[in-house]
Amino acid sequence: MPAPVLLRHASSADHDPGPHPEQPARIVAIERELVRRGPGLGWETRDSSAASRDVLETIHPAPYVSFIEALCASGGGQIDLDTAVSRGSWLAACHGVGGACDAVDLLLGGDGPGAAASAHRPPGHHAEPDRAMGFCLFANIAIAARRALDVHGLERVLVVDWDVHHGNGTNDIFRGSDQVLFASIHGSPLYPGTGPASDVGIGRGEGYTVNLPVPAGSGDETWVSLVEHVVRPLARAYEPQLVLVSAGFDAHVDDPLAGCRVSDAGFAAMAASARLLAEDVGAPLGIVLEGGYDLAALARCFADTLEVAGGATTPAAPDLPVHPLATEALARLVARWPALSGL
Numbered sequence: 001m002p003a004p005v006l007l008r009h010a011s012s013a014d015h016d017p018g019p020h021p022e023q024p025a026r027i028v029a030i031e032r033e034l035v036r037r038g039p040g041l042g043w044e045t046r047d048s049s050a051a052s053r054d055v056l057e058t059i060h061p062a063p064y065v066s067f068i069e070a071l072c073a074s075g076g077g078q079i080d081l082d083t084a085v086s087r088g089s090w091l092a093a094c095h096g097v098g099g100a101c102d103a104v105d106l107l108l109g110g111d112g113p114g115a116a117a118s119a120h121r122p123p124g125h126h127a128e129p130d131r132a133m134g135f136c137l138f139a140n141i142a143i144a145a146r147r148a149l150d151v152h153g154l155e156r157v158l159v160v161d162w163d164v165h166h167g168n169g170t171n172d173i174f175r176g177s178d179q180v181l182f183a184s185i186h187g188s189p190l191y192p193g194t195g196p197a198s199d200v201g202i203g204r205g206e207g208y209t210v211n212l213p214v215p216a217g218s219g220d221e222t223w224v225s226l227v228e229h230v231v232r233p234l235a236r237a238y239e240p241q242l243v244l245v246s247a248g249f250d251a252h253v254d255d256p257l258a259g260c261r262v263s264d265a266g267f268a269a270m271a272a273s274a275r276l277l278a279e280d281v282g283a284p285l286g287i288v289l290e291g292g293y294d295l296a297a298l299a300r301c302f303a304d305t306l307e308v309a310g311g312a313t314t315p316a317a318p319d320l321p322v323h324p325l326a327t328e329a330l331a332r333l334v335a336r337w338p339a340l341s342g343l
């Protein structure tokens with residue numbers, strides 16, 4: 001099988017929101033760490049393409065896309081308290097979407113790698129179809145999932161979101177769909193305040209939105225258990241044809257924005273679970289960078305994620321007790337997903 005591919009682009013440095021935790025240095029730190037680890041990591045790096053307007057408009061209404069483009073062209077400005085753009089943000093954001101879409105195209109294009117990743121900024125999982133928010137302009141991973149359905153003809157895509165903040169954009173975009181199962185672990189209460197366990201999707205999508213909020217202070221024992229003991233068996237029940245991960249690293253104990261306590265080993269364990277759940281169902285695995293604001297922790301944990309997700313050997317499954325929140329989640333989910341009974 002070909003080497004796993006990491007998509008990146010120099011334009012990520014040109015999205016300048018001013019003094020801000022979501023800063024160009026994030027990608028610099030990641031790329032430095034990948035160089036430091038050397039070719040032994042086994043990932044091939046490629047420049048991403050820029051998504052076209054047609055691709056952006058598979059999720060975002062044309063007037064919204066035009067608003068972002070015009071604001072950037074005018075030199076930029078503040079969109080809300082958290083979210084600002086500069087002249088370079090337009091191209092950076094188009095590559096952010098393009099990187100996620102390129103990853104999907106590689107994974108589903110035949111004779112592709114088993115794993116691909118996209119390391120761009122700005123992130124995307126807070127972006128609503130017609131609203132930038134939470135440092136996000138376009139819904140990178142949602143557009144890529146949409147592409148897997150529309151262009152590649154898939155019927156079931158799993159999006160796992162382990163950023164510490166709830167991926168409200170992805171949640172809302174696929175709330176009514178059974179073709180994308182969105183499973184999110186996130187701190188609560190925390191920005192943006194969405195994603196209660198009771199939000200399970202609507203209509204055909206009921207049961208295909210799985211929100212797993214965790215209290216402040218939660219660490220590996222909670223986060224890893226929810227991925228290994230809830231999301232992994234859920235994936236076996238759903239049988240996705242593609243697994244995408246909204247990989248944020250802001251649940252890290254060193255992160256300045258949130259109050260969770262995941263360690264480096266915890267992120268590596270979640271990456272192991274993600275790889276194993278993809279292998280369980282024979283689906284390729286795509287990793288899309290979201291948040292993560294302690295530069296050193298972000299760089300280490302992103303590189304570890306690539307190492308585990310794309311390494312030559314299958315990692316061992318995380319070995320830890322089933323956390324009470326995982327037991328509760330399984331009890332909630334079993335009505336819709338009977339295969340989860342008895343776990």
Ligand SMILES: [Zn+2]
Nearest residue numbers: 163165250291
């Ligand atoms: Zn986040």
